Amino acid sequence: MTLKSRDKKHLWHPLTQHKLHPDTVAIVKAKGCTLTDEDGKDYIDAIASWYTAMYGHCNPHVTERVTRQMQTLDHVIFSGFTHEPAVKLSEALIEILPENQNKLFFSDNGSTAVEIGIKMALQYHSNRDEKRNVFISFEHGFHGDTFGAMSVSGLSDYNGPFSDFFLDVKRIPTPNGENHDMILDLLRKVILENDIAGFIYEPLVQGAAAMQMHNAEGLNEILKFCKEFGILIIADEVMTGFGKTGSYFASDYMEVKPDIMCLSKALTAGLLPMAITSCTQNIYDAFYSDEISKGLFHGHTYSANPLACTAALAGIEMLKSEEIQAHIKRVTSRHKQFGEKIASHPKVSSTRQTGVIFALDLDVETERYGSLRDKLFHHFMDQGVFLRPLGKTIYILAPYIITDGELDKVYKSIEAALEIL
Numbered sequence: 281m282t283l284k285s286r287d288k289k290h291l292w293h294p295l296t297q298h299k300l301h302p303d304t305v306a307i308v309k310a311k312g313c314t315l316t317d318e319d320g321k322d323y324i325d326a327i328a329s330w331y332t333a334m335y336g337h338c339n340p341h342v343t344e345r346v347t348r349q350m351q352t353l354d355h356v357i358f359s360g361f362t363h364e365p366a367v368k369l370s371e372a373l374i375e376i377l378p379e380n381q382n383k384l385f386f387s388d389n390g391s392t393a394v395e396i397g398i399k400m401a402l403q404y405h406s407n408r409d410e411k412r413n414v415f416i417s418f419e420h421g422f423h424g425d426t427f428g429a430m431s432v433s434g435l436s437d438y439n440g441p442f443s444d445f446f447l448d449v450k451r452i453p454t455p456n457g458e459n460h461d462m463i464l465d466l467l468r469k470v471i472l473e474n475d476i477a478g479f480i481y482e483p484l485v486q487g488a489a490a491m492q493m494h495n496a497e498g499l500n501e502i503l504k505f506c507k508e509f510g511i512l513i514i515a516d517e518v519m520t521g522f523g524k525t526g527s528y529f530a531s532d533y534m535e536v537k538p539d540i541m542c543l544s545k546a547l548t549a550g551l552l553p554m555a556i557t558s559c560t561q562n563i564y565d566a567f568y569s570d571e572i573s574k575g576l577f578h579g580h581t582y583s584a585n586p587l588a589c590t591a592a593l594a595g596i597e598m599l600k601s602e603e604i605q606a607h608i609k610r611v612t613s614r615h616k617q618f619g620e621k622i623a624s625h626p627k628v629s630s631t632r633q634t635g636v637i638f639a640l641d642l643d644v645e646t647e648r649y650g651s652l653r654d655k656l657f658h659h660f661m662d663q664g665v666f667l668r669p670l671g672k673t674i675y676i677l678a679p680y681i682i683t684d685g686e687l688d689k690v691y692k693s694i695e696a697a698l699e700i701l
Contacts (some may be wrong), residue, residue: 283318310337313682323666326678326690329348333550336681337600348412349590354446358583365589372596376528377662383564385557387582390518393542393555398428401478401512404566407574412477414448422488432480443537478512483530487519490673491639493632496533503536514540522546526635549595554588607680611636620689627698639675663693
């Protein structure tokens with residue numbers, strides 16, 4: 281029996297309606313930017329497996345380090361214990377995070393990183409005897425699938441059945457360079473009418489909202505306004521972090537730095553699950569007390585797993601290297617050239633880019649998970665390219681090490697897709 285047929289017996293896949301999409305692609309190995317299925321067909325992983333494997337799959341710098349680490353210490357509880365990989369990672373990460381970040385809290389994935397950030401914000405105010413229980417977030421944002429993360433997200437495709445159980449969240453538009461004053465007026469009204477604990481946002485790029493991009497100057501004004509009212513600002517950099525926007529973090533483009541940051545995905549170079557919620561010393565100090573109840577009582581069994589910490593350390597070393605920085609500049613430049621070439625195509629309504637993130641919108645109307653999306657997905661797979669269109673949006677977020685030849689194949693597959701619409 282094939283892996284695909286065996287899969288159907290017991291497995292339930294994420295973001296999948298199995299009655300409509302009963303088949304999977306069985307991947308047996310991965311190297312660099314290439315995924316290979318059980319029939320021997322290769323695919324360029326043009327979205328880095330949900331933006332994780334940014335230095336390429338099975339990167340030897342990462343895998344060799346983790347292999348050595350697992351011979352010494354595989355795992356140990358992180359409550360009351362510590363270990364060198366976690367300590368070394370904290371030192372390396374603080375060096376590249378915005379300068380106000382000082383404390384790191386470990387968990388398992390992007391959703392839990394956000395969940396912890398939300399809990400930090402709520403308890404921060406509670407520990408200071410302030411009642412603040414409302415959040416602000418952007419329209420169409422996505423922050424994860426746990427309940428707090430769903431609450432602050434705005435994609436009803438994912439969250440509809442659970443909305444009766446959510447936190448109280450007020451939503452505002454993203455800044456586009458022309459609507460700053462309108463957003464600030466709306467913010468003022470929301471803040472005066474509610475007890476706002478925090479504002480959570482995806483800086484510069486909203487990933488699940490089909491890579492919608494917004495204005496850095498306008499976001500900075502929003503952050504500044506929130507700070508004036510004592511509202512904690514939480515940057516969800518699960519998708520944008522670790523070089524994708526051209527800087528280490530998207531928050532680097534804003535003058536106002538977040539109180540709390542949520543990190544995952546490329547954190548461990550695509551090798552192992554792990555997440556970190558970082559915060560300022562001021563946030564940490566609100567929990568530092570003789571009262572046990574003021575501590576942050578949140579924990580994950582595999583928090584700060586030594587193997588995941590080691591992978592993250594190796595990933596940060598690569599991110600800071602001249603080689604990877606040169607790749608980021610090269611891919612950014614190639615995307616810009618492709619965007620200029622494709623923008624005038626009659627079936628393209630718009631293109632956009634931030635760093636190595638490129639997206640184009642088709643001049644069609646379709647549902648997010650409709651038949652057009654399926655048609656495009658199968659077209660790309662037939663061409664040997666793994667892309668996951670979101671509605672009418674086709675986007676690229678490939679590993680930094682993707683070659684010019686591989687990029688050319690991705691671009692040509694998109695151009696060919698325009699001809700079958």
